[in-house]
Amino acid sequence: MESKGYRWSRRAVGFVALLLVAATVVLGLWITPPDIVQGQLVRLIYVHPPVAWVAYLAYGVTSIGSVLYLWKRTRNLKWDLLAASSAEVGVIFTGLTLITGSIWGRPAWGVWWTWDARLTTTALLFVLYLGYLALRRVPADSHQRAVRSAIAGLIAFIDVPIVHQSVVWWRTLHQSATVLNATLSPKIHGEMAMTLLLGFIAFTFVYVWMLMHRYQIADMEQSVLDIELEQLIEERQREPESYSDQAVLTQDVDQIDQPSKV
Amino acid sequence: MDGSGSGGEASNLPRVAAKLKARTLPSKRKARRAWAVVAIVVASIGFLLYKGLGNSLVYFRTAAGAWNDRAQLGTSTFRLEGVVVPGSIHTTSGGVDFAVESSNVSVEVHDTANPPQLFQPNIPVVLVGHFSGSIFQSTQIMVKHSSNYIAAHPNRVATVNGKKL
Numbered sequence: 233m234e235s236k237g238y239r240w241s242r243r244a245v246g247f248v249a250l251l252l253v254a255a256t257v258v259l260g261l262w263i264t265p266p267d268i269v270q271g272q273l274v275r276l277i278y279v280h281p282p283v284a285w286v287a288y289l290a291y292g293v294t295s296i297g298s299v300l301y302l303w304k305r306t307r308n309l310k311w312d313l314l315a316a317s318s319a320e321v322g323v324i325f326t327g328l329t330l331i332t333g334s335i336w337g338r339p340a341w342g343v344w345w346t347w348d349a350r351l352t353t354t355a356l357l358f359v360l361y362l363g364y365l366a367l368r369r370v371p372a373d374s375h376q377r378a379v380r381s382a383i384a385g386l387i388a389f390i391d392v393p394i395v396h397q398s399v400v401w402w403r404t405l406h407q408s409a410t411v412l413n414a415t416l417s418p419k420i421h422g423e424m425a426m427t428l429l430l431g432f433i434a435f436t437f438v439y440v441w442m443l444m445h446r447y448q449i450a451d452m453e454q455s456v457l458d459i460e461l462e463q464l465i466e467e468r469q470r471e472p473e474s475y476s477d478q479a480v481l482t483q484d485v486d487q488i489d490q491p492s493k494v
Numbered sequence: 495m496d497g498s499g500s501g502g503e504a505s506n507l508p509r510v511a512a513k514l515k516a517r518t519l520p521s522k523r524k525a526r527r528a529w530a531v532v533a534i535v536v537a538s539i540g541f542l543l544y545k546g547l548g549n550s551l552v553y554f555r556t557a558a559g560a561w562n563d564r565a566q567l568g569t570s571t572f573r574l575e576g577v578v579v580p581g582s583i584h585t586t587s588g589g590v591d592f593a594v595e596s597s598n599v600s601v602e603v604h605d606t607a608n609p610p611q612l613f614q615p616n617i618p619v620v621l622v623g624h625f626s627g628s629i630f631q632s633t634q635i636m637v638k639h640s641s642n643y644i645a646a647h648p649n650r651v652a653t654v655n656g657k658k659l
Binding site for chain 2: 264265266267268269270271273274277339340341342343346347348349352353355356359360362363366367369370371402403404405407408409410413419420421422423424
């Protein structure tokens, strides 16, 4: 069950996230100046790079959770649940990255979408982690699911540095990194830079809040599964003869499958 | 087990079997569905890799590179990148004429599409089209803006005692 401390810390994180997002909205829409080239379009910078960063962060957490599960000394199902929860939040933020990028791209570039390396590898990242989540839905026991998911999660993570470096390694329509560039020198003016930084912090808090919620749900789902399993075992123990005669049982199941003959 | 002999257990069997069926068959169906989703995702990954390898790795040719290779390129459609030369933009009835430059090589462009709102002198653009003689016939202009963000009115903030805030 959820502890009081966990509930309060989650609420506190949510409250801080709300305040920071509100501050980012106010600064981003009303206080910061327009850009000399992009004009008002620049305001999307306070959302688009932060949500992309959160997607990277989420997949990083998924990878850490996966490694901790695969490593026998730290193996615990909670790492698997953390990895899965973070991947789910990461997929939402990758989707937001693609949507906000597209909204920004139409007026700035002139197209909603183009097959350049940055956009293609980001779409690939989205699909890879959708695949990770789909793989988790394939019925299996908890350990088997955790192992195969951890391996899939680590393979998918290979795409994260490729996405980030795509604008450096290949010719792209997408511009190079403004903040996380090779020299780590932000190429953005003062109050715009501060608001962008605030956006990064705000969306990181949103991520932490969402992760805490999702992890809690995943933990509860696991508890329900455990209870169901216990009930099933108890049921079997109560009716041992009914289950032991497999031939009769199979026959009965077959009879249920067949339409009744008059 | 004799069904007629132990009446209570025998009557239990269909119920237990039905329970088992309810638990196992949906699970099998669920597994099939889940594997189908995984297969769709794998196919999507394959499609993205195909598109990525086909289009992304050489997304555009620079104006200088394309100009040097124009005999080889012929009339094939490709993407060309360059910076819009100031003073070269002329709106015509059929579109817009301008020149793009890279590495001191200038290429004349005739465009038949609507330029995006950020299209302006000195901005890098990626054009989709083909060479027709020495002129690049463009059907699409995409603006490739830089990663620098500069305030449009850096001096708009009020001053106090002659000093900028």
